[in-house]
Amino acid sequence: MEYGLYIHLPYCRSICPYCDFVKAPLHHAEPERLLSALRREWELARAADGEAWSRPRTVYVGGGTPTALEPPTLARFLTWIGEAWDLSRVREFTVEANPEGLDPQKLSILFEGGVDRLSLGIQSLEAPALRALGRIHTAESALHAVTLARRAGFRNLSVDLMYGVPGETRDGLRAGLQQLIALGIPHISAYPLQLEEGTPLHSKAARGALAVPGETEVIGRYEELLGILTGAGYHHYEVSNFALPRFRSRHNEGYWTRRPYLGMGPGAHSFDGRARWRNEESIPRYFERVESAELPREDRRELSGAEASEEAIFLGLRRSRGLRVSRHLAAFPAAEVAAWRLWAQEGDAVAASPPGRLRPTDQGLFLAQDLASELFARTDRREPQART
Known part of the structure; x- marks a missing residue:
C-alpha cells in the first residue's frame, strides 16, 4: 500500500499562545518514555494490521518541535525509524524544526539520519509580530537557521509563515518575503492567523486585550503575498502552499488526494483508504494505553x-x-x-x-x-x- 507515515513528537521549548495542537512544554518531557511508547505502538499496529504499513512513500515528523529533543535522543529516534520501517521507497522525509535550538550538531544528525526536507517554523520576520505570536526566536536567528541548514546539506527547505498577525505591516511582510525569495527557499506555506478557542491568544482577543487585523486587511495581506510569490516563480498549488518547480510537499499532497496515511504518537490521525481514526490526545493517557498493550486508537469511522x-x-x-x-x-x-x-x-x-x-x-x-x-x-x- 502506498501511504504516508506521520509521527508526532509533542514537546516544545516554549508553548505558542495560538497553538491548539497536542503539545507539552519541554520541562515536562519524558523523551525516553515517548520513544518506548512509539516502539510499542508500532508493535501493536503491526499485530493489528499486518504488514500493510511496512513501506511508506513519505515520512513526516511533526509536533510539537521534534528538534527540541537532545541530540542523542534525536539520533536514536531516527535510527529506530530506519530499523522499524522499510524506507527503500521513501520519496520525501520531512522533519519540522524551529529556529531556536537548531544547531550544526542536530542538523548533521538529521541529514545523516535520512531526512531530506526541513520545515522551518519561522512565522514572521517582524519583531512585533513575533512578540504577538509568543515566538522566542528573532528574525536574525531565523535567517541564521536557514544558513545553517544549507551548510548541513539541506536543499529542500520549507518555511511556515503567518499573516494577519497583530504587529505585522505591509512593508514588513513584503520585505520578509523578498528575503526568503533571495535565499532561494523552494517552498513557503502561508497561513492566516486563526484564533482557536481555548488558546491564550483567543482569550486575549476575546477580552479586548489584543487588536486583531480585520477581514479586509487579512485579504489584502493574502493578495500581497500571492502577487509577490507567484511573481517570483512560485506555484500556488494549494490554499496555503507555494512551491518552486519540483518542490511541492509530497507528503501533504497525499492528504489532499486522499492517499492512506498512518499517524503515530499522541493525537495523530490516520486513514487507510476506507476509514479514519485518531490516537488518544492526552499524552499521559496515550502512555498508559500503549504501556497496557492497548492500541491508542479511537473514533474510527468508516466512510460511505x-x-x-x-x-x-x-x-x-x-x-x-x-x-x-x-x-x-x-x-x-x-x-x-x-x-x-x-x-x-x-x-x-x-x-x-x-x-x-x-x-x-x-x-x-x-x-x-x-x-x-x-x-x-x-x-x-x-x-x-x-x-x-
Missing part, C-alpha cells in the same frame, strides 16, 4: 461512498488543480453536476476549465472552506469536516 466523494470534492477545492468531473463527481446525480457547472460559469471563485474540471481561482482558493459550503448548499448537502 457518498461521504468519500464529498470529502474528495472538499479537498479538491483546496488545490489549484481542482476536480476532475468524471472522477470526483460521477457519484452525484447529473442534475447536481450540471448545477455546479453553471455555478462555476456564473461566478469568479471557480473556473470550469480546462474542460472536464472544476478548478478554484486564486480568489476561490482563499475562500476554499466557504466555497465548499456554497457548493454543497446548492443541493442542500453539507461539506465534510477536514480531518487532515
Whole structure:
C-alpha cells in the first residue's frame, strides 16, 4: 500500500499562545518514555494490521518541535525509524524544526539520519509580530537557521509563515518575503492567523486585550503575498502552499488526494483508504494505553461512498488543480453536476476549465472552506469536516 507515515513528537521549548495542537512544554518531557511508547505502538499496529504499513512513500515528523529533543535522543529516534520501517521507497522525509535550538550538531544528525526536507517554523520576520505570536526566536536567528541548514546539506527547505498577525505591516511582510525569495527557499506555506478557542491568544482577543487585523486587511495581506510569490516563480498549488518547480510537499499532497496515511504518537490521525481514526490526545493517557498493550486508537469511522466523494470534492477545492468531473463527481446525480457547472460559469471563485474540471481561482482558493459550503448548499448537502 502506498501511504504516508506521520509521527508526532509533542514537546516544545516554549508553548505558542495560538497553538491548539497536542503539545507539552519541554520541562515536562519524558523523551525516553515517548520513544518506548512509539516502539510499542508500532508493535501493536503491526499485530493489528499486518504488514500493510511496512513501506511508506513519505515520512513526516511533526509536533510539537521534534528538534527540541537532545541530540542523542534525536539520533536514536531516527535510527529506530530506519530499523522499524522499510524506507527503500521513501520519496520525501520531512522533519519540522524551529529556529531556536537548531544547531550544526542536530542538523548533521538529521541529514545523516535520512531526512531530506526541513520545515522551518519561522512565522514572521517582524519583531512585533513575533512578540504577538509568543515566538522566542528573532528574525536574525531565523535567517541564521536557514544558513545553517544549507551548510548541513539541506536543499529542500520549507518555511511556515503567518499573516494577519497583530504587529505585522505591509512593508514588513513584503520585505520578509523578498528575503526568503533571495535565499532561494523552494517552498513557503502561508497561513492566516486563526484564533482557536481555548488558546491564550483567543482569550486575549476575546477580552479586548489584543487588536486583531480585520477581514479586509487579512485579504489584502493574502493578495500581497500571492502577487509577490507567484511573481517570483512560485506555484500556488494549494490554499496555503507555494512551491518552486519540483518542490511541492509530497507528503501533504497525499492528504489532499486522499492517499492512506498512518499517524503515530499522541493525537495523530490516520486513514487507510476506507476509514479514519485518531490516537488518544492526552499524552499521559496515550502512555498508559500503549504501556497496557492497548492500541491508542479511537473514533474510527468508516466512510460511505457518498461521504468519500464529498470529502474528495472538499479537498479538491483546496488545490489549484481542482476536480476532475468524471472522477470526483460521477457519484452525484447529473442534475447536481450540471448545477455546479453553471455555478462555476456564473461566478469568479471557480473556473470550469480546462474542460472536464472544476478548478478554484486564486480568489476561490482563499475562500476554499466557504466555497465548499456554497457548493454543497446548492443541493442542500453539507461539506465534510477536514480531518487532515
